[in-house]
Amino acid sequence: METSKKVKQQKKKVLLMGKSGAGKSSMRSIIFSNHVAKDVRRLGATIDVDKKRVKFLGNLLLDIWDCGGQDAFTESYLTSQKSYVFGDVGVLIYVFDVESSDFTDGARGHSDRDLQTYGSIIAALDEYSPNARIFTLVHKMDLVANEYRNEVIRSKTAAITARSGRFARRIGTYATSIWDETLYRAWGSIVNSLIPNLDIVEEGLKDLQRVTEAEEVVLFEQNTFLTVTRVSSEIGDENPRGDRYERLSNIIKTFKNSLSGYTESNSSHQFDSFTIKTGIFNLIINRLTYNTYVLVVFPPGEAELQCARLNILSAKDEFARIESVAEGADDDFRNLRGK
Amino acid sequence: MDLSSKVTSELSLDEQQASESSTASLAESQSILGGTNGDVRQSLLPPMGFGKHKPKMLLMGLKRSGKSSISNVVFHKMAPHETLFLEATTAIQKQNVMKFMDFQIWDLPGQIDYLSSSLDSNSVFSDVGGIVWVIDAQDNYLEPISRFTSAVVALTELYPSIRYSVFIHKTDSITEDYREDTIRDVMQKISDELFDEGLENPPVSYFPTSIYDHTIFEAFSKVIQGLVPQLPTYETLLDTVAASCRFQKVYIFEVTSKVYIASDTKPSDLSSYELCSDFINAIMDMYGLYSWDRPKTSSISPMDDERHQDVGAQTVEAMVCSARGNTVYLRELNAFLVFIGVSKEPNFQKEKAMVDYNIQMFQNTLLRVLDRG
The missing domain is CATH 3.30.450.190 (Beta-Lactamase)
Known part of the structure; x- marks a missing residue:
């Protein structure tokens, strides 16, 4: 390709965040590294930030920052590394584990730590990259019985939107599972929103x-x-x-x-x-x-x-x-x- | 059909009558591709002539050995991880899974004494071609083995023609170091016990299986091939086709279960089976997405209409050409059988017209054989 020299490449920083064990690295490896669903259980925990550059359609470069979700890491993203992590973000993908016991609206004496963390991350993003797009994925939906899925996703969407601050209006929430095509729907629309021309x-x-x-x-x-x-x-x-x-x-x-x-x-x-x-x-x-x-x-x-x-x-x-x-x-x- | 309905009514004497009618109708309603399309598309080719001789097979084993999981994964396209949610089978299930064979699942947690007088064992076992016995390899397998051998001893005397296939099941959960040992141990114990009972060359074959990979399909294929009376004829035909079209490996697949009922006589390798089976899956899934009932276009002239009908009668044909010069070719044979060939010929596409012609000839011959069977 002779044209490759004058290619104006677009770089987008994609933050992949969420609680430890929510399934961030699993979905990333299925979409971009051709893993099959049953193999991802071999993946270990992500330590700190795992950066991966993915070429999409030649001229679109996705810098995927897979951010390890353990508390200590999240803590440091929000303090010492704040400007480094949240600066210049194109897209934030936040993954919620639908099974997590820490995900409630704070009622009935349960902890709502997931949502609190989400809230602080949104605040940090608002500070450094106010124009970023946000997609939230309610993941592991296969663990919810079919008849409850609609109800679950409705209540979670409401809870997430309530915590999304200024981003609330342009946030995309998807129910996903690595075991079916919902993962492709979510990632399809994420990537679609990034393609120029x-x-x-x-x-x-x-x-x-x-x-x-x-x-x-x-x-x-x-x-x-x-x-x-x-x-x-x-x-x-x-x-x-x-x-x-x-x-x-x-x-x-x-x-x-x-x-x-x-x-x-x-x-x-x-x-x-x-x-x-x-x-x-x-x-x-x-x-x-x-x-x-x-x-x-x-x-x-x-x-x-x-x-x-x-x-x-x-x-x-x-x-x-x-x-x-x-x-x-x-x-x-x-x-x-x-x- | 008369015979089989009689069998079920007798079976249900001391069992709940549930399940068999519902499962039978489920299997009936499944159409060739995808199963969701009802009668949108019906093959114009005659159904297979197994009518007179339906191979009958029993799936037996102790409770929780994985019988229902196996039959759901193989015959009802259930995803393996979903079988966790299956409940215990309480009644004998009779399924008409492949339209050309009878298939029953027998649970043996001790509640069924298969040789007791309350069960008309003669009508059950007299026309059985094969029994698949499932042994859970990750559990203590001594009891299942002794139950199996006593069943073999009792049944061989009365029905010497029954062939037994032992599925050493759930091998996926054994670490690789022990897998071979466990399999060998089970085989050794069974043949020792049978030998002690005076059966020197019992008609027993062994298959290590798991629902999480293709081994269960491969094993079922081998079992079913043992029940197909015209197998040598098919194999000869397939050998001819493979040689004339320069296919690496050719199969006749049953589409809904992805079990192959015959292949050419070259040694089988699991990798090309996997490829073919995934190819069928991909085609069936895509067919499901695009086979909806389209509105008739009014702009067709009478002459076009004739051609249109011609086109509508066309059989399903599919082909994928890989970047490395491999080609997989699929062609529908009748309502539930497809031909698949794997070729490594780089010029396959150029010779495709010839291949088409050869396969057409093969199909005609095969349908004649089926009619006689």
Whole structure:
């Protein structure tokens, strides 16, 4: 890539905080390091801050600060390291353990230490990075029986919002579990809020959707398989499965891990193409650019399948250009498209 | 079907009548892909001709050895960690899990004397092809072993054709150093006890299993293959296909349980089984997301309509090409069987038309064999 020199990379600092044992490192390793859910029990406690730099879509660098949650560490984040930890934060992800006994609204004589800690962290963030975004995850939801989940999440959301101070209005709360796709929904929207130039990419996807007469086109990041963005036709909008994007992330990621176990390689590009041909629909998942995979769902038929394959092939170049230009200056690109 | 319903009514004499009707209907309502789509899509291919000869299998073992967990994980797609919440089975459960075989779970906490006169043992055991006996390897296994051997001794005399498979279960919880020793110990004890009873070459095979990995599926595959009468025919057919299409390994899978009922005769390796099984999972899950009932588009002209119907009759076909030149190819054979081949041929995509043709031939032959069975 010759363009890589003039790439204007965006760096975002992502703080991952929460009580010790809440599951911060587990979810991070599942999303970014291709671990499977049952393997994360081997992870040890995070000591101090574990910094990891993750490249997302080439030009977006996520500096993930996985902050060990033991009391002594939290104490020092809030005192001696305050400006170092909370300065220049793009996103704070705060993880609550739904099972924690310290999470109540202070009533009935229970401790509300989780929320108190959260409150002080919010205050520190307000001081050093008032423009940061906050996502709170109520984690380990699989431990709550199905029929209570809605109720639990409602009461926790209310309690969290009450402690969020000035951030209360633009806070995103998600119920998550590493055992299902909810993790991908939460992280999908976190990452989505960070991607620059999303509109240009969407334009390109719309073009692809038009030429392939697809009911749905979804763009995934190649390593995490989080949904970058998607375009649906009128028919595709009527698909009753509203949770399909995060489910797709989960399904493809699982299969990708299985494939890497088979080929015994850890390369990030495990497959080139994945095709399903049925009497109701055709589906292709194909590598699009170095950083992305595209999923296209379109009407059935062998002829349709071959046409779509060719169209995706020719879209590759277009998207490679979009990506490289978008990495440079977007103004140039807008001019380019105008011509 | 007549026969099997008679069996259940007799079984429930001293047991609650619950469960069997509900589980049977559950299995019935599961359609090929995903199970959630009801009759959105029905295969146009004829069902498999096992009608006359349904292999029957019993899953037996002492309480808490993991029988219900096994059947839920293998046949009802339950996630392994969810089996913790399963309650004890109180009645004999009869399930019609694979549409071509009878399958019963027998709990033996001492409350069922399987040879007592209150149970018409003849109608239960006379057409049983195989018994799977689950032994909890992390527990004290001396009692289960002696119960197993006494059952074998009693049953062999009356029903010599029954084959026994011992699942040395929950091996995941034994540390690796002891795993081999435990497995060998169980095998040794069983064959010693049977030898003492005068059974020199008992029809018993052993499988170390765990619901947390693929070993349980692999073990079930082997057990079920032992019950399929046309197995040699399938294997020959599959060998031919593997040779002509240059597949590394080929399988016939039952989709809902991901048990394979036949494969080519090359030595099986767990890794390609895992890959195929995960491939089916991925396809079924995606099918579940996109197989919804779409509104009919009105713009289709009569000529298009004809073609449209043609397209609608198409069988499911899927393929994944890995970056390292491996290809996995899947094709639906009938309502619940799929063909899967793993290829290491770098030019697979170029030769795909030929592969398609070969598989079509294979499918036609296979369906003829099934009809005769």
